[in-house]
Amino acid sequence: MISLFKRKKLKGKAADEMQAMDDVTQTLLYPSENDSEKTLCFDSCETDTTEIASYMSIGTRNNQQDSVRFDHNEFSTVCVVCDGMGGLSGGERASALAAQGMTQHLLENAQATDISTEMGRAALRLNEKVKDIRDSENRKMEAGTTLTAVFIRNGELFWCGIGDSHIYLYRAGELRQLNIDHNFGVHLDQMVQEGSITTEEALRHPQRAALTSYLGIQELTLISGNRIPFPLQKDDVLLQCTDGLYRCLSDDAICQILNATKDLKQASKLLVETALTFPGAHDNTSVLLTKYKG
Incomplete structure (x- = not known):
């Protein structure tokens, strides 16, 4: 699959903070094979500069x-x-x-000058490894995965995204998505802006959710990320999640929960549990919150 669109050009400070990455990445952990049978999974940790909490649900899968x-x-x-x-x-x-490989690679290269390039190198290697996943009879499996990675060093953030999992920055009561969705819907929305199709046609398109980039793709050419370090502020919270969350909760709903729930563990749990209250079948839903303590 090839890239179907180009990133919108940004100007000034926004261009510096959100500049697209030209290279691509490697990865890690939750859940292990034994964890896959659990319907819910929770973990947390704290460092000198960060507080982290995660919550996962298997949904109805x-x-x-x-x-x-x-x-x-x-x-x-x-x-x-x-x-x-x-x-x-x-x-x-x-x-x-992918998760294991990216985490391991970035920790091993934590002092590297160009973290965005390290992310790119890791992703490219991981893409080849995912493509070569084989079953018990040594036959290649049709497998793939999205990836979001966050790297924090000396109060500066580097991030990358492949696929349609999201990375958000929650700052001073406001929420904004950092990465770009790599799906056909982005291309359809551009066609609406150009007048090629109607909004209704774009929303009803059967391939709207089809991914245009992921690990395991034939040739990995599309990734979002930042080359210029993004300076974090005290009490910034980074939210990484799979589509099981944001397909049920709007950005406003997510923001309201983060505004009302300052405890990171409670917030991660409440985000997932609120998504699961919506009627219908539920995908796997995972949330990872990282607070920068300054």
Whole structure:
């Protein structure tokens, strides 16, 4: 699959903060194979500069294909969320491989000058590994995974996204998405702006949610991220989530929960549990919150 669109040009400070990455990345952990049978999974940790909490639900699916991983060393904190796809255990294996690989690579290269390039190198290697996932009879499996990665060092943020999992920045009561969705819907929305199709046609298109980039794709060419370090402010919260959350909760609803719930553990749990209250079937739903303490 190839890229179907280009990133919108930004100007001034926004261009500096949100500049697209030209290189692409590698990855980690939650859940392991034993964890996949659990309907809910919670974890948290705290470092000198960050507080982290995650909450996961299997939803109404038979298995958990999301993976969440966070770790740290004396130099940095790394947080990764992946949403796997593929028959049988393919999605579980792809997301776990990607999450583990990215986390490990970034921690091992935590003192590197160019973190965005390290993310790109890791993603490219992981893409090849996911493509080569095989079953018990050594046959290649149709597997893939989205990926979001957050790297914090000395109060500066680097991030990257592949696919349609989200990274948000919650600051001073406001929420904004940092990464770009890599799906056909973005291209359809551009066609609406150009007058090629109507809004209704774009919303009803059967391929609207089809991914245009993911780990496991034939050739990985599309990734969103920042090359210029993004300065964090005290009490900034980064939210990484799979589509099970934002397809049920609007940005306003997410923001309201974060505004009302300052405890990170409670917030991560409430976000997932609120999404699960909506009627209908539910996808795997995972949330990872990282608060910068300054």
